[in-house]
Amino acid sequence: MQEVIQFLVNNSDVVEKVKEGKASLLGVNAEESKAILEIFFEGQVTPNYYYWE
Numbered sequence: 001m002q003e004v005i006q007f008l009v010n011n012s013d014v015v016e017k018v019k020e021g022k023a024s025l026l027g028v029n030a031e032e033s034k035a036i037l038e039i040f041f042e043g044q045v046t047p048n049y050y051y052w053e
Contacts, residue, residue, distance in 0.1 A: 008036065019037055019040075019041065
């Protein structure tokens with residue numbers, strides 16, 4: 001996921017397309033995608049992580 005975030009940092013136009021639903025993040029599930037968009041658009045520094053035992 002770190003590589004995806006780095007790519008998006010370097011390609012802000014792609015972030016906008018993902019937000020608008022015109023592009024998707026391959027290899028990233030819906031929960032991760034939501035967390036990534038929250039980072040970019042809500043000023044959140046780190047996403048909420050969930051742990052299962």
